[in-house]
Amino acid sequence: MSSRPTIKEVSKIAGVSFKTVSRVLNNEKHVSEETRRRVEEVVARLNFRPSHAARTLAGRRSFQVALLYDNPSPYYVYHVQTGAQQRCSELGYRLLLQPVDSQSPDLVSNVMALIDEAHLDGVILSPPVTEIPALLDELDRRGLPYVRIAPGARKEAGMAATIDDVAAAREVTEHLIGLGHRAIGFIRGLDSHVSTWERLQGYREALAAHGIAFDEDLVVAGENSFTSGGEAARKLLERRPRPTAIFAGNDDMAAGVLAAAHESDIDVPGQLSIAGFDDSDLAKAVWPPLTTMRQPVRELAYAAADLMLSPETGQQVTLEHKLMVRATTGPAPR
Amino acid sequence: MSSRPTIKEVSKIAGVSFKTVSRVLNNEKHVSEETRRRVEEVVARLNFRPSHAARTLAGRRSFQVALLYDNPSPYYVYHVQTGAQQRCSELGYRLLLQPVDSQSPDLVSNVMALIDEAHLDGVILSPPVTEIPALLDELDRRGLPYVRIAPGARKEAGMAATIDDVAAAREVTEHLIGLGHRAIGFIRGLDSHVSTWERLQGYREALAAHGIAFDEDLVVAGENSFTSGGEAARKLLERRPRPTAIFAGNDDMAAGVLAAAHESDIDVPGQLSIAGFDDSDLAKAVWPPLTTMRQPVRELAYAAADLMLSPETGQQVTLEHKLMVRATTGPAPR
């Protein structure tokens, strides 16, 4: 590293004490306009950049937070990162993007190590890292600020940015019911995701509200992946009477259903309607384009970072979902 | 933050000087086995984690590098991150995942600010951040180590992990030629990506090698996106004689071609063969599954990090590509 200027050199050239430079850098009060201007001019001319390590060591804050994630979907991770990153950088924080293994017995200790080593000021948890009681407890014990994105368990506790999964799934189901479908298959996602159960609940509520009996045989377990969606679809399509619509718990599985339909020469949406959940990049890349529930992942992450870093925002926020009606859903066949 | 133990407390309890604790932490020579064991035991018991900020400030290295990216594909970003992250953490480095705006006039100064503030030991550049001469020059001037993933310009300079895009595109084209196709359309990617031109070159070389005249009308510009792939396909399908195969410069565009074919009721691969490039997550989620050239993104990033951090590895490495023949390519119609 070439020799960078330090706060002392800046102060010498500006003709003030280095403490005054520090004040200017931190936008503190009690600096005369003229002094401030002079210091800023020198800072710019020397291209001075304060050492993050020194600030962290000397100060009581590191201006550094981490986003913890453990999600197999590139789409999801990318958008969560982008949203959180944006709000953090707007507020002058650095965001460490930290993949973790939420299944590991060392998870809590690994996260604590990161917190200590990096002097983190807080952490942002994304699903399914949101659902680990031992982690939440330890964070609480330490008094370290944290915020959760779309948490399932302990919903009311602490800071969180969410959508209403139950209502969203209800709307998808009602869209199908509105098209005349009565035998609607449902493919659940991973057991460990609380959203899996909430979406199932929304599906059931919609059926009940329209006087359609719940049929256990029409619910099949998937694993949030394309492959598992296809397998689940094949099971559902063997049921008699055959379902005229399938609602998959996420877009990857819905794409799997669509491929299975193509394979069996089942016309979509003529003979089978398909709906997904997420509005991921996939939804518009398959054919026909997928009807799906849009989940504002990037906005959720942005809001989460905001909740944690600007205290005046409050504790919880619920964002809007939106049904994207495309071409995989249509009137039920007679 | 609860009061964490420091190196001094560890040393007091272990009954040695704090310098000795530092030696143990850094795995230095000249510590008796017994002393080492005793210190390690106290470190573990207190759950001591050295302050990264203090190490960075006092030492001449930060054990911190950054991955710079500016790519619209979640798939690409996710895998680049994963590969680089893995090698860095294996080697005891922290990796900062840093999105940048490669079009911004402030790019160089923003990157230099990051380097200074974080005391970076090096940077990993992914496309298209690899192609900015001003950035490379400034890094060279500073003598800061950097490595490039799949660089286009100045290929031979410095450290780099690449694949042979020309050869890979040639193989895709030869696969199509081998199936009897003669009128093969080609959809280029973004102009700013050097790989765009290399893949075009590979396409031309394959044609030439098999005595097929190059037809400018069969090459259309795309923008690496699903939508642009569909538009390009529509243009190509108006050509007479109509091409019997289309090779798209990436999978997103290939998915667009596939959707356009579905829309026009063109049977794939019966009437039209389609090949992509990347083997992204998309390739297996569309129907029929896409024939494509696998680019080992994650391995490239892993190798790049390795080149930079383990000096003995050498300067450059070229990884293998692999043609994934799936279901969108078949014999040319008569």
Place this chain on the structure above:
DNA sequence: CTGAAAGCGCTTACAG
């Protein structure tokens, strides 16, 4: 093999 001193580049109280 082990230790005492100096210093990395800042912020935090404390003065004036």
Place this chain on the structure above:
DNA sequence: CTGAAAGCGCTTACAG
């Protein structure tokens, strides 16, 4: 509004 002192938690030479 401005400054001098102390210290954050480590590593780097330098001794012995």
